[in-house]
Amino acid sequence: MLVLFETPSGHALFKVVDEAAVAAAAEAGNGALESSPGALSSVLKLAAFSRFTDTTAALASATALVEGKASKDLRKFLKKHAAGEADKLAVGDAKLGASIREKLGVTCVADASSLTLMRAIRANLGDLLGGADAPDGGGGGGDTDDGRAMALGLAHSLSRYKLKFSPDKVDVMVVQAIGLLDELDKQVNTYGMRLREWFGWHFPEMSKIVTENVAYARAVAAMRVRTAAAGMDFSSILDAATEAELKAAAVVSMGTEISDEDVTNMASLCSQVVTLSEYRTTLYDYLRSRMAALAPNLTALVGELVGARLIAHAGSVLTLAKYPASTVQILGAEKALFRALKTKHATPKYGLIYHASLVGQAAPKLKGKVSRVLAAKCSLAVRVDALAEDGGSGIPEVGLDGRAKVEARLRSLEDKGTFSISRQGRARDTGAKQPRVPGAGKSATGAYAAGADMLLASPAAAVTPAAADAGADAVNGDAGA
Structure with a gap:
């Protein structure tokens, strides 16, 4: 079995002499190969080594390994020394092994034995490579300053690559x-x-x-x-x-x-x-241009000053994007929040977001509701600015759309309660049972209105209007007598 190992100075390919010893060490898990350079030297030998020509080549190889891909130099190296071999190739990353198998057709493994070998090689790299290429200068003798310089330069270059530095996106x-x-x-x-x-x-x-x-x-x-x-x-x-x-x-x-x-x-x-x-004045213009490039959607919602204060209070745009809307709403009022929680009083409804124009134009009773709606839209807007690929370019559609929705919500809250509908009119409109109005059965003079009565005819004994009048006369006559 062959082992591929990446060093700051080049690619190394080792040949495993005793696979049974490697399997036993992996099963035991006691680090016998790591702590004993002599035992490791008897298990595997250096088969080939390809040194990087410069820092650019080392950075290209390292970035390819970070992404799980095989660089051009690595493919050439493996094609020369491992493509025709029948042995398996042990790698530290399964994704890299899949890429090598796809490109070169070499069978790759990334199991417990491979990880054991990787740890042992990393611990005794100086002895295996002769000391000159060891990044930590461990145990090999020779000039170790070159190895340290290569490791440091590659680390700096790789860090700059990972940051993907963009001047417009520096918060x-x-x-x-x-x-x-x-x-x-x-x-x-x-x-x-x-x-x-x-x-x-x-x-x-x-x-x-x-x-x-x-x-x-x-x-x-x-x-x-x-x-x-x-x-x-x-x-x-x-x-x-x-x-x-x-x-x-x-x-x-x-x-x-x-x-x-x-x-x-x-x-x-x-x-x-x-x-x-x-x-x-000059600094404000600079801040406005920076906010337009860094967080255009957040700027469209709350303005440059409030948006910048939210970012500064959170520490960065990415940190602010991780906050929920409830945290964005009270950001800047932490002291009042913890005091309210300690004394069991009402918690604050807003923090730095209170200075936004949308909250400022709301009525005092509506500022809490508007700030809650605005905080929800700000949370979405800053996530687009921080995480979307095209969040900092073009028209801030998310911010403008969120501002329109907050303004519509503000208008609906202000219009609520302006038109009052009586209970009787509401019941008539919905078809529900109307409540009884006192005095509805009386005439304009206050006397009882007989015309407002409703008579239900009974099937057993239907009473005609003439019979009712005769009965009424009889009753009146008896009363007179």
């Missing part, structure tokens, strides 16, 4: 971008408030006139001191009404005077606020 970029975007928002707000408090000593009325931080910073950088506001043109920064109000307030301002050094430092702070806000 780490989205995670870092949304984290930086949130930090920039906090920083711009902090700097803006600091500028308002600082410049407010000189021009306190300006804080209520210009409410936006970036516009406030641009206006302060332009005029520097309030006395220069009257002759400034703020048309590129403020609208006409706000500009007129600002100039009028600058004339009658109650602020204190400031020095030139104060003005210089305030101007530097203004430039920081403006620069950070401009970079924030």
Whole structure:
């Protein structure tokens, strides 16, 4: 029997000398061949060895083995040394054996004896190959650095192949971008408030006139001191009404005077606020393009910011795709969830998904229902983005279709209860028994209406209307008497 073994430096073919010893070791299962290099050397010998020419050939062979296929070099090697042999070929992978049998017609086996031989060869590869080709340098003497270098290079190349690196599908970029975007928002707000408090000593009325931080910073950088506001043109920064109000307030301002050094430092702070806000705009455009390539269906449902925060909270798109819809719904509200479970109170209905536009436009009483429906659609959309082959290209049909269904569900929830149908009208419409209405048998004046009575004729004694009138007269006469 022949044994095929793949090493980082080439293909090795061993000849089993004593098959009975191999079968006995496999049956015993005590690892006698693995722990004893001398016993293994007496059982099998190296028949042929084919060294890889370069790392590219080694990677091609390794990737083919991962997929259970025989590479071109392996087929040539086996055709030269094993095709004409009557012995069986022991392989470590049954799928690879089927491929070799189909291509070359060589009988392959992958049983317990084969696995025992593979473990023994791997443990004593240095002794069997002379040490130079052993990846771990075990026991063989000679230069082991070449074997280690080959194993390391092949491992790196194979890892890169398995990752199938695609720049458009890297969710780490989205995670870092949304984290930086949130930090920039906090920083711009902090700097803006600091500028308002600082410049407010000189021009306190300006804080209520210009409410936006970036516009406030641009206006302060332009005029520097309030006395220069009257002759400034703020048309590129403020609208006409706000500009007129600002100039009028600058004339009658109650602020204190400031020095030139104060003005210089305030101007530097203004430039920081403006620069950070401009970079924030650039970063948002970058995040939007990344999300369109990474998760287009999720972006169509909840937008770029909410989708990126969901991905960042989960860690990756693939991790988020593994979450059920109930987890996606409360993602970001874990602290409130565990507190509610501990105190046995009502659990939260939404987490990060609360900031989606579809949840925001719903009524307060309907936000929980809408968030549940939206989370279900988000779970489907992110699975398409993460696992489908064409999930990141073309029109996000799953996301657009899910958004339309969520909007339809929102409209149905809002319309529910708008038209109220009475019980009597509903019964008349369905043909059910109508409830008795009090006072239905009375006339408009409140007296008893005899015309509303229904008389059922009895077959035994049918009473005519004339006889009924005569009987009524007789009764009235008796009553009068």
